[in-house]
Amino acid sequence: MRVPIEWLREYVDVTASPEDLAYRLTMAGLEVEAVEHEEGEPVLNVKVTPNRGDCLSMVGVAREVAAIYNLPLRHPMPSARTAEPGEAAQVAKVEILDEDLCPRYAARVVRNVRIAPSPDWMQRRLLAAGMRPINNVVDVTNYVMLEMGQPLHAFDLDLLPNGHIVVRRAKPGEKITTLDGIERDLQPDMLMICDATHPVAVAGVMGGSETEVTPGTRNVLLESAHFNPTSIRRTSQRLQLSTEASYRFERVVDPSGVVAALDRACELLSQIGAGEPLSGVVDVYPRPASERIVTLRPERCNLLLGLNLDVPTMVDCLRRLQLKAELHDGVIHVTVPTFRPDLNIEEDLAEEVGRVYGYENIPERLPFGHTHRGGDSPNTRLIRPLQEAFVRAGLIEVHTHTLRAPGPLDDPNRTPVRVRNAASEELSTLRNSLIPSLVDVVVHNLARRQTEIFLFEVGAVFAQLPNGEYEEMLKAGFALTGSVFPPGWDARYPAADFFSAKGVVQTLLEAVGVAEAEYQLLTDPRFHPGRSARVLVGGREVGIFGELHPDVLEQLDIMRRTVLAGEFDVHTLWSLATRRVRYVPLPKYPAVLRDLSLITPEDVPYQTVERTVKQAGGTLLESVKLFDVYRGERIPEGTRSLALSLTFRSPERTLTDEEVDAVVAHIVRALEEIGARLRA
């Protein structure tokens, strides 16, 4: 809200500089976002928190200023106060059919209206406060709203049959054209101000154009009311129509100030010669709001604030806020006026004492008492080693969007969770896999001429389950494209391929402590059918990875590149971890190395060869390493040559050649059973 300081000074004699005022208001909870200048006059731009509707007016801000600087507050007291129906009752009639949505409705009547521009001083203040002057009658209603916080509305009385106002909910099919010229369909829950037959205003939001005050208006009915904040908020949202009035009504307007605002408006209208107010007010207020008493125990106040204030200081802070505060039996009884609906409990009062006294005066203290052992969350303990493994493998971490448009790279086995109120397709589902977003990042960076893209992410993905429930799972994913080593000025390295990705997978598995994994060809439309794998540990799938299908790459406009991606389920992976780190003494005896050069049929997987060697090798076989794979002219078609380096060692003695030869012979026999033979 814009608060011209010149206007503010009408209610409180504050002499502080605009900057000091801005600082102290901010420190007291009314954040001044900026001090602006309107034709040289300083204007405070105040951000009012949603609980402080009472500060959406000059008087409301002045009340805070008075409390902060300990100054008296001058409330604008209209000279002619009305309480009696008077003449107004003969001209206007008000009927409230929905008391729950409209607890109070009051009207006054102004005769012999002469529509004209309002006086300069008023126009200047309205402009400074950010409102456009329209004519004297409308300007006065806006002026009073800005001054006292009570929105007012002026109807052309002669367009209201018999001056009859009915406050009720809209009927099915009813419509109204609002002042902005838009015809609006009304819904049965919306509160309307109606004449005898149809709506003339959307209560608390905007008037109708039919009863609008125009240059030809001669008589005016002024409305001042108290509406249910929730109802106004819903109506305003559903009509997508937010106004100065609805903004205030949503944040609670003081029900006790309804008539005072009418009186103030009438006073101003006659003062500027815009019309002649009739005596009296029609005020329908079936169940008047009453003031509440909230108590504050001084020791509780000090406990909450961490201060040591005496009772007179607390009472003074509260009184400065225009609250009645009295001490009875050691407890401060505070009478809360109707303009402060936010004060309901002891803690609310402690806050008021604290902020008037100044939060900057609260000391810093570290809590004592119970000791607590802090720690990482269970998920973090699973995620961190994975992040670190990926980093060791040379990958860069990304954080991608959870919300995304469905796409061809989504996990085909998981139904995506849809966002009900998504504003765009881009935000319409929750990711069911990390792969699509990782590939998006690849595309994004390729478009920026980055060619070396090695990425990972660990994060939540979602799925809708057949039973209607939702599943949130942690996944660890990666994507890579580029050369195996970063290219420099003197060397070209081969492009990363399936086996580079497998290296990343291996690093990941080792980090978790998975001793042995099995790789099976993957059937998944996103991946190359011959260069992708399911990774199984103990027979359970922990993840998938491989080259993306060329069709997918084509759709993404990625040409002549190999892109690899993969995704692992974090919890499954950890649940299958077997390795426990234990000290094993370093070998005392020398190793014996033997190389085997084998010719195997193409359809015997390496995995089978290695498993056969290990099984036949027994305990003396320490390790098997593949060091060459050859296909070509020198060996028969349909076969390949595998060169293995075997390391034999005993923890107890130096092995003899004869011993090793016997084991190797055993291995070779076992290999022959799976169709392999030694290469001559």
Add this chain to the structure above:
Amino acid sequence: MEERIRTLIEEATQAILSASNTAELESVEVRYLGRKGQVTELLRALPTLPPEERPRFGQLLNSVKAQLQTQVDQRRAELQRKEREERLRAERVDITLPPRPLRLGLKHPLTQTMERVRAALIGLGFEFVDSPELDDYRYNFAALNYPDDHPAMDEQMSFYISDTRLLRTQTTSVQGRIMEKRKPPFRIAVIGRCFRNETVDATHHHTFHQVDAFMVDRGISMADLKGVLAAFARQMFGEDVQVRFRPDFFPFVEPGVDYAIYWQGGWLELGGAGLIHPNILRAHGIDPEQWTGFAFGLGIERIPMIQYQIDDLRLFLENDLRFLQKYGA
């Protein structure tokens, strides 16, 4: 014979000294001292000499041989040194050429920040827990003392999945989950992703990260909140950082504050905090007369934005490698 030997010594010495590289020296050595070398041949010719001359010439030739061998060895050492020097000179590279790059991984700047936040709060005794991103409306709003249709909810329009499920708008949603299960005293923290249905610009995003910490114990006051926040801020931003409170409103705290740090000449707002609303404690069977508590929250992105003077929030989820690689410390 003596004449021949003298000539031989002269010739050989000359040849040894004039050998300009080790290969040449090698052939000189072979020529004189090899199996068919001239010295060897003279030694072989000894039996043809008269017997009385044999010992003298034998000794002489042997000492000549040793002398020449020493000369060869010296010369070889010299030449080898020279040749190595030459090789090293020839091997000189342009050391100003760029390095051969290594493939280095690194963590995202947000992860790096989250790790620092965790370390700071764990040091203050907070135990981190996990909480779902796809949460219940109840935990996100109702359990946090939000009345229906409160205007405060304007500020966090949510992504709804169903009537009861939404993407959490704040990590504060963990409070209800914890209080349902645990009795005080406790110090709990949660860190993670949050979502708000907002228009994206340089300072707003529909996806961001938050940390939320809260504790409930006997006699917890605003002074404790201020002390803990100050200790936390000092660890994140340096020893001399100051913390400032000012009143603010959040439905789940009373009194509520917004806190700021003094950073490079101005106050920077970090997040919201306050004493946990007694309604929340009471709703979970915790007697607010016995127990009080505080809670504070903080946007993770805010921290690197302050520290590295990043002015666009969108960079964090855009994942431009040129951006990420800048914060690879």
